[in-house]
Amino acid sequence: MPRPRSEQEGPDGGMQVITRAAAILGALAEPDGGHSLARLAQRTGLPKTTVHRICTALEQVGYVHTDPRTGRRELGPSLLRLAVVGRRDLIAVLQPAMERLSVELNETVDLGVLDGGDVLFVAQHTAPERALMAIARVGVKLPAYTLASGKALLAQLPREEILRRLPRRMEPTLDGRPRTREGLLRELDEVEASGLAFEREELRHGVCAVAVAIRDVDGRAASVAVPMPASRFAESEEKVAARLLELRDTIEARLRGA
Numbered sequence: 001m002p003r004p005r006s007e008q009e010g011p012d013g014g015m016q017v018i019t020r021a022a023a024i025l026g027a028l029a030e031p032d033g034g035h036s037l038a039r040l041a042q043r044t045g046l047p048k049t050t051v052h053r054i055c056t057a058l059e060q061v062g063y064v065h066t067d068p069r070t071g072r073r074e075l076g077p078s079l080l081r082l083a084v085v086g087r088r089d090l091i092a093v094l095q096p097a098m099e100r101l102s103v104e105l106n107e108t109v110d111l112g113v114l115d116g117g118d119v120l121f122v123a124q125h126t127a128p129e130r131a132l133m134a135i136a137r138v139g140v141k142l143p144a145y146t147l148a149s150g151k152a153l154l155a156q157l158p159r160e161e162i163l164r165r166l167p168r169r170m171e172p173t174l175d176g177r178p179r180t181r182e183g184l185l186r187e188l189d190e191v192e193a194s195g196l197a198f199e200r201e202e203l204r205h206g207v208c209a210v211a212v213a214i215r216d217v218d219g220r221a222a223s224v225a226v227p228m229p230a231s232r233f234a235e236s237e238e239k240v241a242a243r244l245l246e247l248r249d250t251i252e253a254r255l256r257g258a
Contacts, residue, residue, distance in 0.1 A: 020046055021054050025063065028075050029120075029141045036072055075139035090216040091123065093254060097247055098224060099125045105226065105240060112149040112211075112223045115141055117165040119150040119223065142203065145170055145184055148211035149223035151197035155188040156213050156221050162188065173202050195248065196241050197223075201230055208233035212244045216255050224248070 027035060027043040037055065041048040055073055058064040065076040094111060102109040102125035111123040118141040144150025145166060154162050163181065170179040191197045199209040211225035224247060226240045 017054070020044070020050065021058060024051060024054055024058070025075065028064065028073060029139065040073060074137075090214065090220060090222055090255065093251055094214065094222060094224065095123060097251060098123070101224075101226075101243060101247060102126070103128055105236070105243065107226050107228050107232075107236075107240070110149065110223075110225045110227060112147075112153070112225065114144060114150075114153045114165075114221070117144055117167060118142060119144050119147050119153065121149075122222075143167070143171070145179065146199070146203040147225070148197045148199035148209040148227075149225040151184075151188060151191050151199070152211040152213040152223045152225070153221055154184075155191040155197065156215065159185065174205060175201075195245055199227075200233075206230050208237075210237060210241050210244060212248045214248050214251050216252075 023044040023046065024040055027040055035043065037048055037051050040046075040055070041051045044051065046054075055064050055066075059066060059073075059076065062076045065074045066072070067074060091111065098109045098111060106127050108127045109125045110121055112119040112121050114120075120141045121138050124138050142150070144154055154165070157165070162185065166181060166184070170181070170184070172178050195212055197211045197213075199207075199211075201208060206229055207227055208230045209225050209227035211223050213221045213223050215221045224244060226244065228236065228240075
């Protein structure tokens with residue numbers, strides 16, 4: 001059966017397909033990504049048959065992945081590899097260290113990179129023996145100014161670049177406190193001085209985190225963060241922060257060949 005005229009390729013059809021594929025990938029990158037076809041159709045305003053056809057094509061090149069247990073679509077490994085191109089060496093070195101840290105602390109450890117004004121989570125090692133965990137799914141993007149990971153990464157940038165990446169209007173914290181650019185810049189000055197960034201139930205109720213940024217010899221950075229339920233954070237904060245600083249110093253020394 002031929003496609004409807006609106007879906008046929010042509011001078012404008014190719015651009016339409018790209019636009020629709022971008023809309024689908026954008027929906028999958030949202031915090032609650034991992035959608036059924038029906039949900040993707042609802043989020044993008046596209047016909048379900050169109051969503052299925054585009055997802056099938058994207059899956060063939062690894063930009064979309066279907067969870068075999070749930071049938072939900074997620075961002076695929078090829079897209080994540082594009083996001084971290086140029087940082088592969090840093091990430092390859094970090095992965096084993098993250099796994100060891102996760103086992104030692106019995107907490108989830110996340111790896112993130114900046115993507116515009118957001119943090120893109122590109123790898124994760126979940127707590128091996130925890131029933132209660134704080135997890136952001138790999139492939140999700142969240143506003144950098146709300147996260148320990150994001151603050152650690154933003155603090156590595158010149159002030160002009162930080163301001164360029166921030167939205168004109170920042171969302172208030174969960175308890176209603178307003179966020180301002182001036183307040184964030186002051187916090188980032190503290191992050192730069194200490195090397196540690198914190199998140200205390202700013203984005204998600206009951207979730208706290210501490211993070212560090214790790215840079216390679218070319219100045220490219222990734223963040224390593226340990227998120228956990230607030231109920232465990234107070235007693236673990238100092239130990240986790242100390243171990244993250246040790247990991248940063250060890251990895252950066254290794255990358256320098258020291």
